[in-house]
Amino acid sequence: MSDELDEIQAIFFEECTEGLVTAEQGLSAMQGGDVSAETIAGVFRAVHSIKGGAGAFGHADLTAFAHKFENVLDEVRGGKIAPTPGVVKVMLASFDLLSDHVEAAKGLAGRPNDAAALAALEKVLVERGAGDGAPAAAPVAAPAAAPAPAPAAAEDDFGFTPVLVSLDDFEAPSSASSDGAWVIRFKPSQAALANAGEPLLIIRELETLGATIEAVDVTTVPPLRDLDPENAYFTWTLSMPADVPENDIRDCFDFVAPDSVIEIERARTESAADPFDFAPISAPAAEADEMGFVPVSALIENFDANIDQVVQAIANAGAALAAAPPPAPATEAAATPKAVEAAQTIRVDLAKLDLLLNLVGELVIRNSILADRLSPADRQRVELPELARLTRQIQDNVMSLRAQPIKQAFSRVPRMLRDLSVETGKTINLETSGETTEVDKGVIEKIGDPLTHMIRNAADHGLESAQERIAAGKEPAGTIWLSAEQKGARIFVRVRDNGRGINRERVRAKAIEKGIISADAQLTNEEIDQLICAPGFSTAETISNISGRGVGMDVVRSNVEALGGRIEITSVPGEGTTFTMVLPLTLAILDGMIVRLASQRFVLPLTHVLETVQPEPGQVKRTSPDTEVIDMRGEYVPVKRAVDIFGLNDDRAIEESLVVIVESEGHGKVGLVVDTIDDRREVVIKSLDQNLHPIRGLGGATILGDGSIALILDIEALVAASATRFTPKGLAA
Incomplete structure (x- = not known):
């Protein structure tokens, strides 16, 4: 029984999480000026549901706090308290405490100190005039005059007082x-x-x-x-x-x-021929007192006088029912209201979904093995393409069960920026895109902290004050762009601002001062930008509630790398900075091109491939000791040798190789040199991070049809790398 109760309580906590998300979105909308009845009612329902469940499971502290919070929301909903900015601010602070109470109820934190929040809620109610905070009853149509109190009646022999009722109380x-x-x-x-x-x-x-x-x-x-x-x-x-x-x-x-x-x-629905339309039985004649009340004892004494009428009414109804024709089916169907269909949901343990995802991946691998072992004629005979199509549909549907829109992580940003605007005195606009991009639920839960630190860093360090922006010829208000998109086997989450950009000279000087780098270190602009993610690094002159301790961007890089991703930083002085979290998909099937590098097989995602070229003599030219370009119909495209990037030994001439022209996000068209192209195949992405540390330049691994393992190339990391930049272990050379 205890296990069953724990399982039900776990469902309640999941609903609490959903309710908190709904309440936060509604309160953020109210802070932004949306005080519509629908928005307020949504917040009220969320808090009401949390309070109701908490009471059922005996979480007294959570119940008490949610009850007081609910009282204020009910008064706002009823129009008795105006949703002024001050009131909304109190409710936002109360929401934070409500979240802390939920965490405490889960056993993940101690009981929060909610005295200040309760006092603020009480003050709102008192100022409105609600006294102890109990919500007023809904207004009901009042009678013309309040009835006078009933006269006291003498007790009978058993010590009971007769109940006095009015004949008017028997109205239908x-x-x-x-x-x-x-x-x-x-x-x-x-x-x-x-x-x-x-x-x-x-x-x-x-x-x-x-x-x-x-x-x-x-x-x-x-x-x-x-x-x-x-x-x-x-x-x-x-x-x-x-x-x-x-x-x-x-x-x-x-x-x-x-x-x-x-x-x-x-x-x-009443009808004139209704056989059950009984005539009302007249009230018994009894003597009423001067206040119009009749003792119940008088009604009981006259019960025998009424029983004959009741029996006769039942007999008449039975006779009418026997004589009435059966109702027509069409009429009965017409009287039946149309059923309202509702979406049905079921809660499933994430471990079961993970198992199902892995089984689908194994199905794709077995399909690939079968394709390798069958001849082309046999493949058509066993309808292998149809099997591959059905497998892909199953995989897509299973993935959608665990995937959630990244909007859940983005929803907290608007309120955060409004608070930061107040703290910094800056006017900050927010623009978002790609909120419907679906990400694994586990990833959404873990990118909250990195996203918070990047937003705070952009607001505090990136954007200038209004005076500085005007002096630089910019709009007084700064803008932060938040976006998400999926490309191949990766999810890209970007935070971009139009602020001052990174002051690389200052960053370098601070890094030397803190001993992070030596004074004679030769660093590229990209490497200097990455220094802001070093532990303990900060350029803030003073420590504030927003920044200055040098832990923010370090947390970003640590958390992102723990997910098997990477953090990329690009900045243009005077124009702004872009932080990009590149995160892997937990499991997916992608269309890949099987290529060889130094006789080893790799998978190149087809989503990046534009065309392939067999270079002619002189078509690939070296412009410097470390850079090459290929002449593509008068357009010179940079060339990267993947074998050099990974430190593989291969003396093959460029004319004996193939150049795959790929499209990258940050560097446009790039030619990637490979030995040969073996095949095109659907492959299952298997994460390397669970068994190995993240390897830059690789997006995962897969199992090919012959049972061998092939590594999946990360195009964005490869085209951004300098020659001999990566080693087989993913470390800088």
């Missing part, structure tokens, strides 16, 4: 509901209030969907001496418009205790 519920409207009956669990549940909040949620309170049954409320303030006694009857989907109604009851009464059904 309102029949104003339209044909086919929903009728909802809700009686919360008796212990709902004791478990931090608030039935009124559910009623208000229903009212936002268009519900109307038709009746409230208060007959179960005990005498005052027996009343428990933490028990729920009321039963609500509401009507809901017919066009509201049933799933939307049931969503309002997600975290209601299972012993609550929830009845949702369609209202019956």
Whole structure:
């Protein structure tokens, strides 16, 4: 039972994570000026769901804090508190504490000190006039005049006081509901209030969907001496418009205790010939007191006088039912509302998805082995191309199960930049692209810190102040571009700013001062740019809350390399800097070209290949001891010898080799010299990082049809490398 409870609680924490993402997006939108009812309601629902689940699992601290936060959101949602920038700022600070409480509930952190946040929330409520912070009840149509208190009645021989009721209390519920409207009956669990549940909040949620309170049954409320303030006694009857989907109604009851009464059904359409249209039985004649109340004892005494009417009504209904013709099927079908289909979801352990991904990869490898062992005629006979197509479709669908849009990682950036704008006094604009690029869920969770450090570095160091920008002929407001895209077996996440760029002279001087490099070191511009990722390096004159301790970019490089990726930095003084995280795909199938380098087989991703050339004598020219170009129809394209980059021994003449013209992101067209091209094949990318350290110039490995292993080339790293820059171990020569 304990294991089952832990599993359910794990699902709750996953829902907490989703709710926190939704709440953060909504609060960021509110901070940006979007205070629409839909945005506010989205934040409220997220916090309400977290509070409800926390109460169910006994997380008292999380429940208490979320309850106070929810009260403020409910007042904002109801228009009783204006969502001013000050109020939104309090809610953003409260959201941070709510996230800390969730981490504490998971056991990943200690209980946060939320006294200041609770005081700020209480202040918002008090200033509004809500006193103890309890949300006001939804307004219900008030009677013309409040009834006078019932007169005290003498106790009987057993010590009980007769309950006095008014004849007006027996009015039938309102029949104003339209044909086919929903009728909802809700009686919360008796212990709902004791478990931090608030039935009124559910009623208000229903009212936002268009519900109307038709009746409230208060007959179960005990005498005052027996009343428990933490028990729920009321039963609500509401009507809901017919066009509201049933799933939307049931969503309002997600975290209601299972012993609550929830009845949702369609209202019956009345007709003149309805055999069950009973005439109301007249109220018993009994003497009412001067206040218009009749003792219940009088009703009981007259029960025998009414029973005959009840029996006769039932007999008449039975006779009418026997004589009535059966309803036509078409009429019955027409009266049945159209079912609303909802998307069905299921939670699956990530380990199971990983196993499925690996099995699909093995299927592709076996397909490749089969293709190598069959003759061309046999391949067509066994429909091998069709098998390869189906395998690829399976792989794409399985990958989509684990892949998530990178928007989840990008969503925190707008709010972060607004806070940084306040701290730095700079006006910062944000432009994003590629938010729908799908990345492995594990990668999304791990790039949060690197992304945060790069954004903070761009805002603090990269962008100038408004005065400096105006003096440099720029717009007063700086801009940061955030983008993501997939190319081949890699994901590229870029943070670019239009600031001052990297001051390489200052960076070099700081590196010498801190002993990172020697004073006589000869470094290229790219190598100087990479120095900002050295441990303890910082050019900040003073330490602030944003930067100055020299750990930010070091964390970026460490985290990215731990994922098997690399960090690239390009900068133009006076124009800006671009940080690029190049991350590997966990598993994918790509179209590759099998090439040979010094008799070893490698895979060249076809997505980069433009054309291949057999060089003629004199077509490849050396322009310096370390650089070569190839004449491509009057256009000179740089040439890279992959065997030299990896330190492989090969004395083959250039005319005996092939030049593969590839398109790179940062260097345009480049010719890559290979020995031969063996085949074109779909290959499965296997990460090297789980068994080896990251090797620059290689994007992974694969298993070929004959069972041998081939390394997959990373084109972007190769074309950016100087000759003899890499060794077989991936270290600088």
